Amino acid sequence: MYSKVTRFAELRRWDVKQLRTLSWPQEPSLLEPLSRLAVRRSETALSTAPLGSISFDGSVTVRAGERLIQGRTYLAKSGDLVFSKIDARNGAIGIVPPSIDLLAFSTEYPIFDLTSAEALLPQYAALLLRTPIFLSQLEGLAAGHSGRKRVTPEDFLGLRVPVPDQEVQRSIVDEYEEKRASAIQRIATVENVVPQTMVEIQDVLGISMDLRRAVDTRFTAQLSQLSTWSVRRTRSDLSGLSDELRCAFPVRRLGDRTVAMILRGVSKSPRNRPNQNARPYLRVANLRAGFIDLSDIRTIDVPEDSFESMRLHLHDVLVCRNNSLELVGKAALWRGQVEECTHDDHIFRVRVAGGDVSPGYLEAYINTPYAQAWLQSRAQVTTNLAGIPGSALANLPTPIPDRAVQLKVESLYQTALDTYAATVDQAYQALQEARSLAAANVSNATPRTLR
Template identity: 40%
Template sequence: MEVSDGTLRYGSIHFDGSISRRPDTTTIQGTTYLARPQDVVFSRIDIRNGAIGVVPNEFGSLAFTNEYPIYDVNAVGRVIPDFVRLLCRTQVFRSQVEALVVGHSGRKRVSAEMFEDLPIPAPTIDDQRAIVERHMQHVSEAMCLRRKAADALAGAVDEITRLLDLKSPDVAPITKPFVIPSHRATRWSVFAATAVAQGISDELQSCYPVKPLGDPELSLVSYGIQKSPRNRPDKNGRPYLRVANVQDAYLDLREIKYIDVPDAQMDTYRLEPGDILFCEGNSAELVGRPALWGGEIEDCVHQNHVLRARLNQDALLPQYLMAFMQTAPSRGHFRRRAKKTTNLATINSSDVRELLVPIPPIAEQNHIADLWVSAQEEAAKLRAAASEAEKKAFTETEVLIAGG
């Protein structure tokens, strides 16, 4: 059914099979189509990635473009919507779908006609419900484990905030509505107003001395080597870290590229264990999140879009700095400083140098670092268990669907 009056919310389908509503301000050009609660909808481009879902009852009807075929499977009565969604997200089905994609790279699609021609098993309705219920038990277990992992990290951040006695509008923001005079609106900021309302300084406060990270006694902040046609890997090819390698508090070293760096420049650009790395650009939420270099690759350098803070470890421990940088004041510093475009937030070396950091005695830094490392280890174990539960959810589902 076509939709033309613009009164409906548009829907989005995600790779995990969930469906969400787009903001009510979203406008899409052209004809759209109506999907009612419990209708099955898939993305012609991303069904091979798992983008097929069922419209939730609580959303009411949603609108989709013709890139999203819509099916009322309840009308036939042979299969239930949740079983179709589950079946189409199994590896066996997705491998069949992958063979059907046509079109240019990056915009390959599966046509509705090809999708409809795929044969599917159809157990009894009772068996379908049992398979879905069993699958959701595993999924719920995985979600519970991931929540516990997030809670472990959040609890550690709360404890670090308490141990450092951090006071900042970032730590306890005002969440209720409040009023400002209209003549001050052009000079007003949430951060400054929150500080005034709470009666605290808008500078970071702690029970320990606070210093900027760029203080010469604490660290040296620098950019990496700029990539150009002149330094393509040759006789002095060196492994180097790109933005893609520096993730949210960890390094992704699965793909390492090379760049030519003469011996004379290696002392300038070579990474050393304990270096803290920052991406110059990231999402607004993740901008300023650090990763710790542990010497994983010998003679590794870094690109100019990756900033490096080399710490004086007699005064500031790397793992302690990593722990502090999970707190609200650190995250808030970079969010406020970042220059934002539509999809990217960027920081520069001055933003890194001017980050205010509490400097406890080394013994206390070690204690806080150990607290954070323990929380990370616990969270990693819980996430690994969650991944196993998710894997089991689909492997068991495939066996049940096959009648095993």
């Protein structure tokens, strides 16, 4: 049970959340309001300016896809602070990086210039925004109806933060950047381990990337050549990978009853929000090629009478059905990491149907350049989303080598994954330690003396 006593004069509004926010260790009189450190931008962006996006981890990037916002947008420059009114409480607040000159944001994303006040270095501000103290205070500002709580620019500018001298800011930033660069360099040393292994696996299977001649942007096709009313698909059908796989072993379709079953997941809707039959489930955010990220597992309501048909079985191969084009088709083997688990309908589960192929072999094969190119060329693409039809996955040409070759493929693939994962895990641990140290340094920095 949480309890806290506070004076009425200390309340900014009738909201319990603000009583749970963390406080800076410095004397309140030494903290400075953001209104003194940041200036709101209101410059209208040209229609040619790329739209920006802010992730919950604070990264600011160019939004993928076409520019669909019809209303007025506002200009953000490199080094500016931007946040989402709705999702700031979830961490959607960050600094436009030096690699991006200009971005456009809607009115839901207030933009602030940090350079005019000459108090906060943008790189230091980026670290300050990720401190647990600042994020808790930001969450305490969110007001409104459940699910649509907003942080207003006025409340944001009322927050007070410690601001050390710029020499101290540079020192903290330099230390963090040095540790971050070291971690990134460590990851770079194993970036090509898995891709090179996938090429080696294709060589073991004797796969030939049989490419037809390229098709120009403008082309003609006979009606008999059309598989769908899609220019992109027809161009893919006339060029790119052939439907017939040339390799050193017998070939069957993945959905052949002697190879595997292609199964769907739970369709999300307001009716299956977590309730008395809440079950853990996987989303595309949990799925990567060769890996399943268990850091954020959510629940969905699946009644007992229908759960058995949706349950993940040990060694099911999960395949991404819907995502951006470069991510659809990625596969990972389920090893029973979470009990009573299912998945949503944006993921296929491929379940081995006989003894001719092993699940580990299928995982490795589906992630080969050939299988990925084959699946992605048959994806149905909308503005910001691609999807693989179940029929396309079922029709994937699949080599069926003997057991010894399958075991060799599995071994090559797993060794590559283990090498990559071990190095990346060490690097991410070092990166997390660097972030924690930077957050501590920022939170405990001695405020500057104001003249």
